[in-house]
Amino acid sequence: MFFHRIPRKTWYEKAVERVFRDRKLCEEKLLPFGCVRGENGFLYRTKLLNGRRCMEFEIHADGSVCVAMHDADGRDIRHSAREAADKLQERALRREYEEELWHVAECCFEPDFFHGDPARSLVAHVREVYGDELEFLWRKSPGSAIVRRKDTEKWYAVFLAVPRLKLGGSSKERVEVLNLRVCPGELDGLVDHRSRFPAYHMNKKSWVSLCLDGTIPFEELTARLETSRRLAGK
Numbered sequence: 001m002f003f004h005r006i007p008r009k010t011w012y013e014k015a016v017e018r019v020f021r022d023r024k025l026c027e028e029k030l031l032p033f034g035c036v037r038g039e040n041g042f043l044y045r046t047k048l049l050n051g052r053r054c055m056e057f058e059i060h061a062d063g064s065v066c067v068a069m070h071d072a073d074g075r076d077i078r079h080s081a082r083e084a085a086d087k088l089q090e091r092a093l094r095r096e097y098e099e100e101l102w103h104v105a106e107c108c109f110e111p112d113f114f115h116g117d118p119a120r121s122l123v124a125h126v127r128e129v130y131g132d133e134l135e136f137l138w139r140k141s142p143g144s145a146i147v148r149r150k151d152t153e154k155w156y157a158v159f160l161a162v163p164r165l166k167l168g169g170s171s172k173e174r175v176e177v178l179n180l181r182v183c184p185g186e187l188d189g190l191v192d193h194r195s196r197f198p199a200y201h202m203n204k205k206s207w208v209s210l211c212l213d214g215t216i217p218f219e220e221l222t223a224r225l226e227t228s229r230r231l232a233g234k
Contacts (some may be wrong), residue, residue, distance in 0.1 A: 012073040017100040020065050020105055022113045023109035023110065023111060025063035025109055026110055033041070038058065038174070042059045049093060049096065052071070055100055056068045065104075111140070113143040113222060116214075119210070121176065122212070123227070132147050135147070159177070175212070179200065181206055181207055182206060183231070187208060194215070
């Protein structure tokens with residue numbers, strides 16, 4: 001019996017997957033950004049390590065991204081054993097490589113993290129009623145977004161996706177969640193540990209986490225969103 005060994009993905013390939021996961025291509029931004037049309041999509045080239053490395057992107061219409069990296073002689077160096085010889089250079093290369101991935105992702109793509117109907121409807125409600133947009137502040141937590149008032153700059157909503165275990169449940173299933181401010185004294189009567197939980201990663205005395213899995217009526221969610229926004233105006 002013969003076993004076919006599946007090649008392990010390199011750090012460079014894993015970085016591309018991580019950065020561009022859950023992102024939607026904005027094709028109209030590619031040419032102004034500096035991309036050029038190629039046979040299979042759009043091409044973008046940049047230099048790393050003061051020109052000693054060349055990084056090449058191929059961005060396809062479906063949003064998939066392929067990245068190649070070459071040395072001065074045009075050789076692909078991602079799998080080169082020589083690269084590990086100089087650890088300082090390797091760390092610098094990885095740092096610049098990932099920074100350039102984020103640069104392209106943030107300039108030519110937009111986040112596309114929230115897929116459930118309640119979350120999408122609430123995002124649309126925030127835009128239509130209040131004119132506010134989601135802000136993705138953390139690269140290490142790209143699936144978390146905040147919404148703030150323009151006048152006070154205070155947050156009044158946080159959209160995120162977490163395993164139910166993080167909320168105190170018993171399942172590893174990821175659930176989309178909305179964190180909102182609540183009135184003082186309201187929290188104890190609101191939390192049921194089924195769809196309403198003490199706030200995840202927020203002040204548990206003044207915030208609550210609401211599961212966006214269809215168990216809470218949309219009308220209640222929008223009413224609590226309005227209350228949270230009002231509280232952020234003080």
